[in-house]
Amino acid sequence: MGILEVKDVNKRFGGLQALGNVNLSVAENTCHAIIGPNGAGKSTLLNCLVGKLIPDTGSVMFDGQSVLGRTPFEINQMGISRVFQTPEIFGDLTVMENMLIPCFAKRDGSFALHGIRSVFSETGLREQAEQMLEEVNMLDKRHMHAASMSRGDKRRLEMAMCLVQKPKLLLLDEPTAGMARADTNNTIDLLKEIKEKRNITIAIIEHDMHVVFSLAERITVLAQGTPLVEDTPENIKGHPKVKEAYLGEAA
Ligand SMILES: Nc1ncnc2c1ncn2[C@@H]1O[C@H](COP(=O)(O)OP(=O)(O)OP(=O)(O)O)[C@@H](O)[C@H]1O
Numbered sequence: 001m002g003i004l005e006v007k008d009v010n011k012r013f014g015g016l017q018a019l020g021n022v023n024l025s026v027a028e029n030t031c032h033a034i035i036g037p038n039g040a041g042k043s044t045l046l047n048c049l050v051g052k053l054i055p056d057t058g059s060v061m062f063d064g065q066s067v068l069g070r071t072p073f074e075i076n077q078m079g080i081s082r083v084f085q086t087p088e089i090f091g092d093l094t095v096m097e098n099m100l101i102p103c104f105a106k107r108d109g110s111f112a113l114h115g116i117r118s119v120f121s122e123t124g125l126r127e128q129a130e131q132m133l134e135e136v137n138m139l140d141k142r143h144m145h146a147a148s149m150s151r152g153d154k155r156r157l158e159m160a161m162c163l164v165q166k167p168k169l170l171l172l173d174e175p176t177a178g179m180a181r182a183d184t185n186n187t188i189d190l191l192k193e194i195k196e197k198r199n200i201t202i203a204i205i206e207h208d209m210h211v212v213f214s215l216a217e218r219i220t221v222l223a224q225g226t227p228l229v230e231d232t233p234e235n236i237k238g239h240p241k242v243k244e245a246y247l248g249e250a251a
């Protein structure tokens with residue numbers, strides 16, 4: 001039994017079956033990659049795991065509890081943090097101010113921005129935020145405005161904002177998309193470090209196979225909303241169904 005258990009999940013958008021009978025089991029403290037061509041339903045699946053979408057049918061259990069019917073914030077409190085496909089940070093705030101948001105939310109149970117402004121100077125929260133920034137090698141950038149940073153640094157900040165909440169499950173939607181190779185390699189190193197240092201389960205959606213094969217212990221291949229195959233990276237490499245999913249041809 002995995003820490004995350006997705007059973008028979010279906011999700012339609014009007015006439016489009018975005019997810020069809022999706023089953024997924026993610027073992028605790030492993031990195032599980034979900035790969036598949038554009039439009040395969042990968043982000044839709046992640047949205048169903050964090051309460052952003054509600055599946056039409058099926059169940060999603062995390063750590064023995066259903067996530068369905070809970071708000072994204074409640075799911076976050078259960079120990080699931082997520083880095084979105086499009087970076088979701090406050091560009092006009094500094095790196096430090098962005099970091100204080102999850103620190104504050106974890107303590108006070110709310111994301112109200114007016115409340116966050118009033119705690120920007122609180123030493124306890126600042127220490128927490130600074131410690132996390134140091135762990136991801138961003139402390140020297142704490143006074144920079146988030147909007148002015150490289151894509152790689154924005155991603156790193158987002159990951160730090162997730163990690164400071166000490167999640168049991170970290171969900172990453174294409175964390176290296178649009179990154180230069182050097183930033184991608186830095187992200188791989190950071191995720192490896194996170195895996196080694198913390199008791200954490202990672203589910204990652206990724207198109208870059210170098211990233212997938214560097215990190216994942218299990219891989220699920222999704223195509224047209226349905227898992228085609230789930231296996232180890234060694235067995236996935238060159239698997240005919242993977243070729244079929246990406247190239248539209250049976251090998
Ligand atoms: N809110 C929505 N309303 C209608 N259709 C949607 C919605 N969200 C996604 N879709 C459609 O559902 C399908 C799956 O989309 P999804 O974003 O999950 O794919 P993906 O695998 O994440 O693709 P990509 O690799 O491009 O990010 C696509 O055909 C998409 O157009």
Ligand SMILES: [Mg+2]
Pocket residue numbers: 042043044085
């Ligand atoms: Mg997507």
